[in-house]
Amino acid sequence: MKKEVKAKGKKLVSMLLVFVLAFALVGCGKEKPADNAGKNNAGTKENAAESPDSGSADSNFNQTGMPIAKEPVTLKVLTTRWGNMGDSFAKNEFLTDLEAKSNVKIEWQVKSLNDWNEQKGIMLASGELPDIIFGFQTFNDSDIMNNLDLFLPLNELISKYMPNYSKALEEMPDLKKLTTFPDGNMYSMGKNLPLRPTACNQPIINKKWLDNLGLQVPTTLDELYNVLKAFKDKDANGNGDPNDEIPISGAKGLSMDLLNSFGITDINGYKVMVNSDNSLTYYPASEAYKEGIKWLNKLYSEGIIDKEAFTQDDSMLSAKRQDPDVARVGFEYAWTPDSNFGKWSSEYEVIAPIKGYDGKQYTGGDPNGVSSIMRNEVLITKYCQNPEVAARWVDEFYTGEASIQNFWGGIGTVIAKHDDGTYTLNDPPAGTSADAWYWDSSLRDFGPKYVSKEFEKKIILSSNSGDGLKVTLSKIAEGTITTPYPNVMFTNEENEERPTITTDIDKYVESTRAHWITEGGIDKGWDEYVKQLNTMGLEELMKIYQEAYDRYSKQ
The missing domain is CATH 1.20.5 (Single alpha-helices involved in coiled-coils or other helix-helix interfaces)
Incomplete structure (x- = not known):
């Protein structure tokens, strides 16, 4: 119904x-x-959909070599960008060179993600799409599966015209798993980003505060508690005021990374953890979660956790982190210190994962690299009159040299290529951050790319900032990375049912968590809490997660 x-x-x-x-x-x-x-500028939707490789008989199409088209062919490519970034990336040396040598002209359609949800709804309802879609933020799994009549299955195009991408799928089985839909087809192509850190957020502490108080870097939960208590009670920042230090803060709640030491990690946001036997645990209903919340309540009741952590927004938290007069926040989880603490970042350092009461260390992350492998980076629509041309054009993105240019920027501008075959990143223009420069000069996180482990050896990044710093800091967590619940592909039925369950459950979990951290009482209310979760459909939700995970694992 x-x-x-x-x-x-x-x-x-x-x-x-x-x-x-x-x-x-x-x-x-x-x-x-x-x-x-049903027609676009290139021809009829029906004709384009009948035979993905019908263009192979076209005398204008070259199946191998360059140019891809003997006479110029124009493709419309839609991509999304953050805010008002615009289309400056289109001047990237790789893109302009590819257009010249391939004879494939690109008409870029760049949409802002600020209002994309409204725009994409209208676009999908109208059924009028450009030839190619770039970026995993543009259309998600549900958008695609609910509109399969608008997108080409790519299996045959990949095998016939995409040797670079075919090699990537062979070298990285997880990439193929992630991009295969429940019906066995690949309606989108994925990406694998270069040199991604395996650890996500890591513990960061104000080392200067430790030195001021004569304290050692904490390694266990008990040691961390003692350090945080000292931060709270003493003049750790040395400005003469023992009351302006905030050991732990947060915005609209606390980071769940604070529960890492209890074996709880969740980088993909499903609230599910994978056990050694491939069974799953909903961690907000686990004993580990219960113990972790009790520990946070202890910190809150003793004033170690900021009393405004559940009410302030990000701007208020940022103002505390980057108080112009003095460093005020002592400990938190983040990518790097400079991403949060601005002028005070030199006082902070990443430390090893805090050992839990079981003596083990746990870090949220991904052995393949955090957010490295993603699907829905490229789709070819059924409006594309030249799908074989589109496939060959996209395949050019799946080499190491093409990928680094579409992640950081062009060779000769952002990237320097050396005689020994290595690549380094140039310094950004004065007054521009490296990350902003990369986004301005490339497709960055969005769109097709694949960098093999062998090619990664040729890339030399600075260990002092940006992506290189993330990789360097990630090494301290080696051997502690947990296995995340992957970004599995849900069926249409599962995608319809899952939100009806998670909407109420998520609200209930978040409200009880805030109450138990600030007011206590988790032991008394635990059994009723678990019972209520089951009443809300937790068992059915876990069945959906388990079946989706089993499908993913068997591919």
Whole structure:
């Protein structure tokens, strides 16, 4: 019934959009033949969808070598960007060189993610799409699976025309797992980013405060408690005021990384952990979570945790971290100190994971690299009149040299290529951060790319800042990275059912967590809490997660 209502609603929206468009065209004095519906500038949707490799017989198409097209072919490529970043990336040396040698001209359509959700709904309902879609933020799994009639299955195109990407899938089985949809087809292509840290957020402490108080770097939960207590009670920052130090703070809640020492990590946000036997645990209903919340309540009740941690927003937290007069926050989890503490970042250092009461260390992360492997980076739509040209053009992105240029910037501008075959990053222009420069000069996190482990050896990054610093700091956590619940592919039915369960459960978990940390009482309320979770559908939710994980593991 849900599917039928959803389908009717979608059809009604499409009909209304077509009616409005037709009315507008009549009002402008223009006519559009009825049998032209479904066409774009390149031809009919039906013709393009019938045979993905029909263009192989086209005398204008070269199956190998350059140019890809003997006479110029134009492709429309849509991508999304953060805020108002614009299309400056299109001047990237790799992109301009590829256009010149391939004879494939690109008409970029750049949309801001600020209002993309509204725009994409209209676009999908109208059924009018460009030839190629770039970026995992543009269309997600549900967008694709609910509109499969708009996207080409890519298996055959990949095997026939994409040797670079085919090699990537062979070298990295997880990339193929992640990009295979429940029906066995690949409707999107993925990426693998270069030199990503394996650890996500790590413990960062104000080393100057430790030195001021004559304290050692904490290694266990008990040692951490003693250090934080000293930060709270003494003049750790040395400004003469023993009351302005904040050992731990947060914005609209606390980072769940504070529970890492209890064996709880969750970099993908599912609230699920993978056990050694491949079974799953919903950690907010686990004994480890219960003990971790009790520990946080102890810190809160003794004033170690900022009383405003659950009410202040990010801007208020940032003002405390970067107080112009003195460093005020003592300990937290983050990528790097400079990302949070500004002018005071030199006082902070990343330390080894804090040992839990079981004597073990745990760090949230991914052995393949955090956010390294992603799907839905490239889609070819059924409106594409030249899918084989599109496939060959996209395949050019899946070499090491192409990928680093589409992650950092072009060779000759952002990247320096040396005679020994190595690559380094140039310094950004004065007044510009390295990260901003990379986003301005490349597709950065979005779009196709693949860097093999062998090619990574040729890339030399600075260990003092940016991506290189993240990799360097990540090494302190080697051997402690937990196995994350992967970004599995859910079926349409699972995608419909899962939000109906998680919406209420997530709110309940967050509200009880805040209450137990600030007010206590978890032992008394625990059994009723678990019972309520099951009433809300936790068992059904875990069944969905387990089945999706089993499908992923068997691929």
